[in-house]
Amino acid sequence: MSANADFQPKIIVFACENSGWLAAEHAAELALSYPERVELIKLPCSGKIDVLFFMKALEKADGTIVLACQKENCKFIKGNIRAAQRVKQTENLLKEIGIEPERVGLYYLAANMGHKFVEIIQNFYDKIRELGPNPGKVIK
Amino acid sequence: MIIAERKPIEEILGLLSKHQKVLVLGCGGCVTVCLAGGEKEVGILSSQLTMARSKEERPLEIVQKTIERQCDFEYFEGIRHIVKDVDAILSLACGIGIQTCAEAFPDKIVWPGVNTKFLGVNLNVGEWAERCQACGQCVLDKTGGICPVARCSKSIFNGPCGGSQDGKCEVSPDTDCAWALIHDRLTRLGEVDSLREILPVKDWSYSRDGGPRKLVREDLELESGK
Ligand code: SF4
Ligand code: SF4
Numbered sequence: 001m002s003a004n005a006d007f008q009p010k011i012i013v014f015a016c017e018n019s020g021w022l023a024a025e026h027a028a029e030l031a032l033s034y035p036e037r038v039e040l041i042k043l044p045c046s047g048k049i050d051v052l053f054f055m056k057a058l059e060k061a062d063g064t065i066v067l068a069c070q071k072e073n074c075k076f077i078k079g080n081i082r083a084a085q086r087v088k089q090t091e092n093l094l095k096e097i098g099i100e101p102e103r104v105g106l107y108y109l110a111a112n113m114g115h116k117f118v119e120i121i122q123n124f125y126d127k128i129r130e131l132g133p134n135p136g137k138v139i140k
Numbered sequence: 141m142i143i144a145e146r147k148p149i150e151e152i153l154g155l156l157s158k159h160q161k162v163l164v165l166g167c168g169g170c171v172t173v174c175l176a177g178g179e180k181e182v183g184i185l186s187s188q189l190t191m192a193r194s195k196e197e198r199p200l201e202i203v204q205k206t207i208e209r210q211c212d213f214e215y216f217e218g219i220r221h222i223v224k225d226v227d228a229i230l231s232l233a234c235g236i237g238i239q240t241c242a243e244a245f246p247d248k249i250v251w252p253g254v255n256t257k258f259l260g261v262n263l264n265v266g267e268w269a270e271r272c273q274a275c276g277q278c279v280l281d282k283t284g285g286i287c288p289v290a291r292c293s294k295s296i297f298n299g300p301c302g303g304s305q306d307g308k309c310e311v312s313p314d315t316d317c318a319w320a321l322i323h324d325r326l327t328r329l330g331e332v333d334s335l336r337e338i339l340p341v342k343d344w345s346y347s348r349d350g351g352p353r354k355l356v357r358e359d360l361e362l363e364s365g366k
Pocket of ligand 2: 274275278279287
């Protein structure tokens with residue numbers, strides 16, 4: 001547990017509309033709950049994610065992830081591969097300025113995985129809670 | 141196109157260390173195409189800088205702007221009102237644009253945000269190679285369209301030298317021997333005999349020989365000047 005037990009991370013989740021976004025809807029249908037300070041942003045494909053989106057997200061959040069279709073199952077063939085590349089690039093940009101690269105991530109899931117969606121969000125949330133607040137946050 | 145690469149972030153943070161408010165100024169020309177200093181790179185760098193400074197608890201306010209080109213004075217006119225309110229400008233244009241920016245704003249500190257590398261071509265995503273050194277008197281007509289000045293490591297005109305091995309230059313196995321390329325291409329075109337022609341030595345007076353170069357075309361000049 002982090003030193004600050006009251007710390008509630010803010011997380012921005014970019015979700016592919018063919019997997020992560022539908023999984024979030026599935027989770028809602030199942031009435032599953034996940035932490036409050038999680039903001040979801042819909043993408044037409046995980047490949048639409050951009051280093052700039054992650055960086056902008058981290059100006060105001062403690063962590064950010066992209067939810068992509070399972071490997072080899074991207075509707076646009078290479079979107080999830082591109083997403084992985086952009087996560088790597090963002091990790092490097094964060095390392096350069098001494099911010100933990102773990103604050104950005106990529107998770108794979110399918111549209112019918114409501115439970116998996118909640119598990120991913122909860123695990124990432126807990127991980128960021130352990131890490132503590134993003135020291136580079138600009139908008140506090 | 142002019143190929144540039146962004147300077148390391150620590151170097152840029154060092155340059156900006158004493159400022160509280162800066163303009164990060166991109167260029168819509170070559171550096172946009174080579175992904176070093178266009179609108180998107182301005183955004184990413186600005187994020188990195190503000191986060192790094194926020195982490196040090198010395199906030200940095202950044203104004204982001206990308207203009208059409210930084211190598212033409214007129215495009216700076218539209219940003220005078222922004223420049224007035226910042227401590228300094230970080231220009232992400234090539235060395236030409238950075239200097240033009242400094243000339244356009246003589247009373248403002250202008251920092252370079254990129255290292256300008258060479259005049260080159262985009263070979264692949266993330267891969268560029270030098271093609272021309274602006275020698276001032278092009279010889280591509282004699283060399284099958286392959287430049288011996290920029291692409292031969294020794295810039296020789298009577299290559300290949302003894303260091304050419306299997307089409308590669310002795311400088312590095314990754315570097316093609318320009319003269320092997322020239323020979324192969326002229327052979328392919330059925331023009332290899334043209335290499336037998338004895339040429340006068342290259343006239344380097346068109347190059348850097350007389351100091352900084354300037355081109356004036358009187359046919360284009362207007363009475364109002366620049
Ligand atoms: S300032 Fe440099 S990078 Fe920008 S368009 Fe002009 S030559 Fe190209
Ligand atoms: S010969 Fe001179 S002008 Fe022509 S490509 Fe080579 S360096 Fe450029």
